[in-house]
Amino acid sequence: MNNHLALFNPDKWVDNYADALYAYTMARVNDMQLAEDIVQNTFLSAWKGRDTYKGQASEKNWLYAILKNKIVDHFRKQSTGSLTLDAGKEGQYFEDGHWTEAAAPKEWGQYTEQPVEKKEFYSVLEKCKQKLKDIQQAVFVMKYMEDAEAEDICKVLNITSSNYWVLIHRAKLQLRKCLEKNWIGIQ
Amino acid sequence: MPRKKLDRNTMKWYRAIWLSCEQATFLMSKKEEGKLVFKEKIQLRLHLRICDFCTRFQRQVRFFTRHAAQAHEHTGALLREEKKEEIRGMMRE
Numbered sequence A: 001m002n003n004h005l006a007l008f009n010p011d012k013w014v015d016n017y018a019d020a021l022y023a024y025t026m027a028r029v030n031d032m033q034l035a036e037d038i039v040q041n042t043f044l045s046a047w048k049g050r051d052t053y054k055g056q057a058s059e060k061n062w063l064y065a066i067l068k069n070k071i072v073d074h075f076r077k078q079s080t081g082s083l084t085l086d087a088g089k090e091g092q093y094f095e096d097g098h099w100t101e102a103a104a105p106k107e108w109g110q111y112t113e114q115p116v117e118k119k120e121f122y123s124v125l126e127k128c129k130q131k132l133k134d135i136q137q138a139v140f141v142m143k144y145m146e147d148a149e150a151e152d153i154c155k156v157l158n159i160t161s162s163n164y165w166v167l168i169h170r171a172k173l174q175l176r177k178c179l180e181k182n183w184i185g186i187q
Numbered sequence B: 001m002p003r004k005k006l007d008r009n010t011m012k013w014y015r016a017i018w019l020s021c022e023q024a025t026f027l028m029s030k031k032e033e034g035k036l037v038f039k040e041k042i043q044l045r046l047h048l049r050i051c052d053f054c055t056r057f058q059r060q061v062r063f064f065t066r067h068a069a070q071a072h073e074h075t076g077a078l079l080r081e082e083k084k085e086e087i088r089g090m091m092r093e
Helices: A010-029 A032-048 A059-078 A119-131 A134-145 A150-157 A161-184 B008-017 B021-032 B038-050 B052-068 B081-092
Strands: none
Touching: A010 A032, A010 A059, A010 A134, A010 B081, A032 A059, A032 B081, A059 A134, A059 A150, A119 A134, A119 A161, A119 B052, A134 A150, A134 A161, A134 B052, A150 A161, A161 B021, A161 B052, B008 B038, B021 B038, B021 B052, B038 B052
């Protein structure tokens, strides 16, 4: 029971998981070449470590665990650790702490009440995410797509927690505005 | 700004703990991490009761952050066949 060893089949990995792992990675790193490298490294690591597989997790989950580590490694390497945040970036959104007229959130209507199956939402989200700075993307992806704790994100990116709060705040402000403009269509 | 007319004492009290929209949206992220102190919890709740913009902001941000993790299920991205073949080759060695 609960042992997946019998279903462990490295010969079929590429056929069974390559597309899914690649799509998962692309949604998180936004770069074809990089996503290909990460997927390739994942399969190679898994292949080399195949004897260590004990069957506690399903083959699929085991591969995803390796993949997720590679993605975090990428963010770790990408982060230079010498972060300087320009002051006052929030100035595009607030004036004396109040929403500016242009940045104040507009009503999105029924869009947010329906289940989102629309490809369009995801492709706009993707484009908006790409416009974020690398470090903001890293923070956003780790927090909301990889479900990491803020403390762990700070360790991986080698940033302080106050940097983290500023980055996540700005990422949300920018993404929300971008979605409003390009998905909802309010200029 | 408060919608209803408030008496003087209430106004005073409001001013003492009133957050700006910038502060309120900032605290929303801290809240997700369970990092708000008691005073901030009260301040944020009070701000959201009164401010339509920040209430919208919260709802909209929740919406897209909640859906972000499923993005890969909707893109239909496929790994190039040549790359797959390359990986298969490496795994045979």
